[in-house]
Amino acid sequence: xxxxxxxxxxxxxxxxxxxxxxxxxxxxxxxxxxxxxxxxxxxxxxxxxxxxxxxxxxxxxxxxxxxxxxxxxxxxxxxxxxxxxxxxxxxxxxxxxxxxxxxxxxxxxxxxxxxxxxxxxxxxxxxxxxxxxxxxxxxxxxxxxxxxxxxxxxxxxxxxxxxxxxxxxxxxxxxxxxxxxxxxxxxxxxxxxxxxxxxxxxxxxxxxxxxxxxxxxxxxxxxxxxxxxxxxxxxxxxxxxxxxxxxxxxxxxxxxxxxxxxxxxxxxxxxxxxxxxxxxxxxxxxxxxxxxxxxxxxxxxxxxxxxxxxxxxxxxxxxxxxxxxxxxxxxxxxxxxxxxxxxxxxxxxxxxxxxxxxxxxxxxxxxxxxxxxxxxxxxxxxxxxxxxxxxxxxxxxxxxxxxxxxxxxxxxxxxxxxxxxxxxxxxxxxxxxxxxxxxxxxxxxxxxxxxxxxxxxxxxx
Numbered sequence: 001x002x003x004x005x006x007x008x009x010x011x012x013x014x015x016x017x018x019x020x021x022x023x024x025x026x027x028x029x030x031x032x033x034x035x036x037x038x039x040x041x042x043x044x045x046x047x048x049x050x051x052x053x054x055x056x057x058x059x060x061x062x063x064x065x066x067x068x069x070x071x072x073x074x075x076x077x078x079x080x081x082x083x084x085x086x087x088x089x090x091x092x093x094x095x096x097x098x099x100x101x102x103x104x105x106x107x108x109x110x111x112x113x114x115x116x117x118x119x120x121x122x123x124x125x126x127x128x129x130x131x132x133x134x135x136x137x138x139x140x141x142x143x144x145x146x147x148x149x150x151x152x153x154x155x156x157x158x159x160x161x162x163x164x165x166x167x168x169x170x171x172x173x174x175x176x177x178x179x180x181x182x183x184x185x186x187x188x189x190x191x192x193x194x195x196x197x198x199x200x201x202x203x204x205x206x207x208x209x210x211x212x213x214x215x216x217x218x219x220x221x222x223x224x225x226x227x228x229x230x231x232x233x234x235x236x237x238x239x240x241x242x243x244x245x246x247x248x249x250x251x252x253x254x255x256x257x258x259x260x261x262x263x264x265x266x267x268x269x270x271x272x273x274x275x276x277x278x279x280x281x282x283x284x285x286x287x288x289x290x291x292x293x294x295x296x297x298x299x300x301x302x303x304x305x306x307x308x309x310x311x312x313x314x315x316x317x318x319x320x321x322x323x324x325x326x327x328x329x330x331x332x333x334x335x336x337x338x339x340x341x342x343x344x345x346x347x348x349x350x351x352x353x354x355x356x357x358x359x360x361x362x363x364x365x366x367x368x369x370x371x372x373x374x375x376x377x378x379x380x381x382x383x384x385x386x387x388x389x390x391x392x393x394x395x396x397x398x399x400x401x402x403x404x405x406x407x408x409x410x411x412x413x414x415x416x417x418x419x420x421x422x423x424x425x426x427x428x429x430x431x432x433x434x435x436x437x438x439x440x441x442x443x444x445x446x447x448x449x450x451x452x453x454x455x456x457x458x459x460x461x
Contacts, residue, residue, distance in 0.1 A: 002057065002352045004226075005302060007234060007257040008155055012354055017225050018255065022060045024220040025051065026254075028212060028229035028237070029111070031068040032092040033077040035279040036099050038263045038270060038307055039230060045293055046260045046301045047228050048105040049390060053351050056389050064219050065108040066212060067093060069115050070205055075195055085194050089113075099280040102289040104391040112215045114206065118197050120214040121206045124248055125183045133247045134183055139174035142184035142201050144209075147177060149243045155257060156235035181240055182207040209240040213248075216241075222249045228258040260301045266308050278307070288403055290392065291316045297357045297390055318365075320401065320459070322387065325368045327397035327457075331381040337389065338382060343367045347386050357390065401459035411445050420449065420456050 002015040017023050027047045030040055044065075051063045068074075069089040078088045100107075125142055128134035137143050146152050146160070153159055163179055187196045187203040196203045206214075216224065222245065229238065238257065245253040262269065265276040283292055286309075295315035299305050337344045343363055350359035367383045370376070387393030402413060411419075419438055426434040439449055446461040 003354055004256050004258065005354045006255075007259050008254075010157075013256070015225075015256065017059065018223065021058075022062070023054050023226065024062050024224035025054075025064070025226040025228065026212070026216040026220055026224065027063070027065045027108075027227070028233055029065040029067050030096055031071050031073065032089045032096060033071070033074040034092065035281055036096050037277060037279050038265075038283065039232075040096075041099070041103060041280045041283075041292065042260055042263055042296055042305060043228075043230050044100050044105045045103055045296045045391075047258075049297060049301075049357060050226075050228070050258070050355055051106070051108075052389060052391060053355060057352075062110070062220065063108045064110040064112065064216065066215050067096075067111060067113045068208065068211060069093070069113045070195055071208060075191060079192075085192065095281075099284075102284060103280070103293050104290065104394075106391075110219050112219065114211040114215070117211070117215050117218060118206060120218050121210045122184075122197075122199050124210060124214050124217075124244065126200065127248045128183065128244065131247065133243075135176065136201055137174040137176070137180075140186035140202060141174065141182050141204075143175050143180040144183050144240070144243060144247075145176065146179040146181070146243065149247050151246065152243050153239065155239050155242055158235060158239075181209060181236065183210050183244070209237055210244060212237070213241050213244040213253075217245060217249075223252055224254060226256045226258060227254040228260070231259040231261055234259055258301075261299075261304045264304050264306045267306055270307070283307075283312075287312050287316065288400070290395070290400065291319055294319045294361075294392060297392070298361050300354075300356055300358045302354075319392075322364060322368055322383070322393060323395075323397045323400045324459075325371045326380055326384060326393065327401060329371050329375050329377060329380040331384045332377045333381070335381060335385060337385040341382055343370070343379075343382060344386060347389075351389075360386075360390065398457070398459075403460070411442075411447065416442065416447055416458055420458065423449075424456065 003012045004015050005011070006013050025047075027043065030036060047065070051061050054061045070085070074085055074089060078085045081088065125134055128144065129142070133145055133148050134142055135145060153163070160179065183206070184199060184201055185204050185207055186201070187205070195205050197205060216227070227238070227241075242253050264270060265278070268274060268276060270277055291312060295312055296305065298315060298318075339345065339348060343366060346366075347360050347363045350356045350363060353359070364383060364386060367379060367386070371379045371383055384393050419442055423435045423438040426432070426438065442449060442458070448459050448461050450457050450459070
């Protein structure tokens with residue numbers, strides 16, 4: 001029985017899909033004006049894991065992750081670069097896909113762009129206006145009347161009295177109430193024509209919050225199973241989505257709200273102002289992408305994730321241990337996990353307990369101990385199959401063990417093999433001093449030699 005922590009109820013709940021056997025899931029995606037950072041990496045990997053586990057559990061999943069390709073930051077960046085908004089967003093969408101692919105993140109079933117759903121957003125705003133929940137402000141923006149929606153604050157746990165203007169809420173003197181938020185932004189003269197759409201309220205563009213309400217309901221229906229995103233989106237973005245969607249349709253919007261924890265760097269919040277802000281690309285210059293994925297999945301998705309070189313090195317060493325077991329005991333033909341086997345049952349119990357990947361990874365290491373002890377190809381196959389459920393251990397073991405850091409500047413494979421051949425020749429000539437010198441030189445370069453009956457193999461330290 002799968003249980004999921006629901007932010008809305010602040011408790012774990014048994015997951016029951018609205019439509020038996022099928023799951024509809026929406027996750028807030030990226031605003032594409034720059035390269036993705038570590039926080040984006042966590043969202044992508046976490047909800048990729050969620051979709052993988054739901055499918056491994058026999059459920060038919062429709063996974064939607066949107067792209068925000070119209071936004072104040074996007075407009076400013078395009079103007080600074082002297083390029084069109086489409087050129088800017090296309091470039092960073094391509095970069096996002098490169099990063100996600102490197103991390104083993106499968107593409108969502110749908111990846112809608114906000115600019116493709118403006119008509120649906122306008123329809124939703126008109127509906128809110130007809131219900132008295134939206135109004136045209138003095139500056140000709142269309143705003144949502146927060147105090148007219150009785151359930152506002154139920155996701156974040158904030159009461160209207162607690163909310164103050166300026167606390168992550170857009171402030172504008174033209175609003176009826178400082179808590180109200182913008183649904184449609186009236187066009188400014190200086191803005192480029194490509195961000196101006198005709199509407200019943202004059203030329204303009206959608207506000208950020210309305211995008212997800214319109215795209216999710218169009219692709220998944222106006223009541224679906226799971227909505228996810230980073231913890232920072234809980235308020236106001238997801239709170240506003242609920243107000244818009246339930247206000248427009250008059251019934252529940254989402255059954256389960258999931259939020260992954262923050263990424264911290266050396267125990268400090270990641271931020272550009274602190275100088276500890278890392279893009280995925282910067283991290284992948286130092287670490288293998290699978291190591292980064294493993295690092296993210298070793299922690300429970302709701303916990304804070306503390307990024308540091310020490311933690312990444314520890315993740316690399318741990319993943320090396322898993323791959324070393326598979327190198328030493330080649331797996332039988334690839335197959336799905338045997339869910340009747342004891343380790344698989346513990347793995348399933350962990351994943352069914354609110355996607356507890358930390359415990360599931362611990363089970364993998366229990367299995368490694370058994371593989372190393374028994375040298376069982378069947379257990380090695382089980383290890384590989386369970387790893388695959390998390391998007392791990394899919395490579396040929398030697399390929400991972402010999403990969404090294406992308407910017408290591410170390411010896412390449414051909415040079416290492418040449419050194420190993422020279423060492424072998426020295427040993428045959430009984431020049432053991434030379435053989436030891438070569439071994440020491442390779443060790444100093446971070447290359448570990450492993451002599452066996454079949455010859456000498458190597459891996460990076």
